[in-house]
Amino acid sequence: MKMAISSPMDRISSLPNEVIESILMLLPLRDAVRTSILSRKWRYNWVKLPQLVFDDTLIEDSMEDDDPSELLKIIFQVLLLHDGPIVKFTLSISELKSGYEIYPLILLLSKNGIKELTLDISELGGYRLPSSLFSCDQLRQLYLSNCTFDPPPTFSGFSRIISLEFILVDFPDGVLGRLVSSCPLLERLKLEGPMYYDYLEIDAPNLKFFSSNARFKSIDFQNAPLLAVVSITSDDVDEEGKASEMINVFGCLPVIETLQLGRRFVKFLIVGGVPERLLFTLDLLKVLQLDEVYCGKIAEVSFVLCLIKSSPNLQKLEIEMFTSDDDAGPVLEFLEMQRYSDVSFNQLREVKMQFYSGTRPESKFIKFILEKSPMLETMLIESSKKVLDREFKRFRHISPEVDIIRKDADRNRVKYLAKGLHWSLTGEA
Template identity: 45%
Template sequence: MRNVKSVCSSNQDIISYLLSNIIENILICLPLRDAVRTSILSSNWRYKWVTLPQLVFDTWIRQEFSENPLSAKHVLRTTIYQVLLHHKGPILKFVMSNPDVKSFCDINQWILFLSNNDILDFTLQIWTDEPHKLPSHFYSFLQLRYLELWSCVFKPPPTFKGFSRLVSLDLNSVVLEAELFGSFISSCPLLEQLKLLTCTEFECLEIDAPNLKLLWFFGTLKTICFKNIPLLAIVLLGLGDTAENAEEPMEGETSNLIKFMAVGNVLKMLPITLNHLKSLDLGDVCFEKVDEISCALCFIGSSPNLQELRISVDTRANALMKPSVKFSQAQDYSDFSLNQLQVVKMQYISGVEPELEFIKYLLANSTVLEMMSIQPFKRNVTDRGLKMLEELTQFPRASARAEIEYL
């Protein structure tokens, strides 16, 4: 206490006398540019930044030199080399996210420098005309837990045994050896999150990951094979050959999983029960197609602990056409368990009979339902359809707490 009082009474700054680990945490919270600038505060601060375990190079240089992009590229390259040259101690996290990085030679030099560290978190977001082939020393980052790559060629050497500690893998526009990717995933036993966006086309995507909780795939594939994924809770699947719709789904956006599943032979139940699935989002479901209704029921019936269900109806369907299928023809759904379902959101309803039967069924069988939210697609809702939707508020409800919200 005497020392603290002495510092305060002499009008010196308190921050400089904090414990070194506290100062380090403060510097980590600053942009790297500002952390380096603390070196001019005083002689005591001159070298405090050089031991930072996290180095993040993002777009701040481009923002500062927006009027002169050529200067931004030069300053970025020079800054990175100077920071790496003066840095002392371990580097645990390295982030390079800047569209001005174009030199493959520089990237390889930075990775070579980092290979002497036990990197835990590595991000390389670059925008190049040709994907950058990662150098062999990149695969020596055996302590990696978080990896994000953009516009790279990921082809490990034959001696590579995988990243045994990897928890999260995010690949965007990455060239892969599709036929060997499944074996790579199986060599990452701790993997919990896997994102593959507009990467190499897959003939068959095989996933063997006992700790996987989230899978987000956008791209081209013919088949997908799940093996040993007991903890999988979130799946975002979109099929396409461009990155146009590969952004993370926002409110009102969904993947086309149902249409993908409806192409093959539709099962009443999935081969495995999705015991950990609590939230299910099905997009572009056409209730005038029996296969798509059956697929939706298949997922619902295979998810006994489902708590939240959101269904977005395919607005391209002609709601004025007389439905060719009844909801009851799609599946025998009498034995489905809905005793955990609490929230249902139905978007872009047109009022066709299969839609209404589906809503009736959910209301009558969801014993703990709290909210049924119905949003009509106003351009497709006829006078009769609107009247039927309004009548839903009078339908029997298995849950005394269930409320119907008509938007």
């Protein structure tokens, strides 16, 4: 006991350096720097951190009178004191007023072996990226927002990058396509914001994930043999685009497993007409998500069925639906004809229908799915409108194991129909 009191042991300081580094990386940067006052051994532990994150939490503690120049001074001091490579750097500051303020920072990082870079600066709006960014040849992940991506003529791409994420990033004509094709290891590409990218050609032999809500005239997956997840949810599309050629755009994706499409893009695809089946089969597609399908239009309902019929191994279907009973006759006749076809959705396990309002086309569509899905396990129907339970009792199903679940979106309450036609309240969701 006396020996323990007279010779106290600093157990934390005696931890291996890699453990101390892991602890510091879990702290906000300001707290990691503050550990330098704990002891002599801790004074310089933080200067070797491979990850640096500068965000608005630093503004609250470090700036007076909302002066971003003070924050920039702090950032430069940290970088000048830093010893060793900076693998990951994040700058997410809402108060910066000029893109030129970050130019020296990027120049320092380009000489420091940066591998993961995030520049999330919401207030600048379209600042031009410094040329030093394009010399960061060790980059593996790049996240940019609110800027203009205009590389110098000598730029030959990022040879090691695997992830590109662009939020409200402007590209001169043709630059985005050339960028993608010059990143041979690229696996993930995400485009967000109401930007216009004209004709988008995807030449990326290792690409596995693609997500976009941008606007473009057309998109061509000319070389993306490994692309497994695709999400295209544009709020708008260019009506002058090559709509008639787009219906078969997914034929170039032999291993696609998850597909999400927004209504605007669906309307764009069906301008040239909808075949009963695609010219190819999506053999590996397991998840299909469709936003805002208008069940009162034959073309949109036909497109949904076309995708399902062309996906023999589809397991999960999610649809946001809306419609009215006005002019519902043609759709009801179309679905009635489909009912007597020999089509069967043999692998479909889970269906989720959102915004159900009880109209006849919606009800008819759900009945059709239930009657054609022998392996169905769950049918979840979400509705914010009052729909009588007796409406659901009319649903017949071919699968002996299916649970039909109705969820009241307003009251967040669910009711179950399991292997029969007797509803019972089971509790809050």
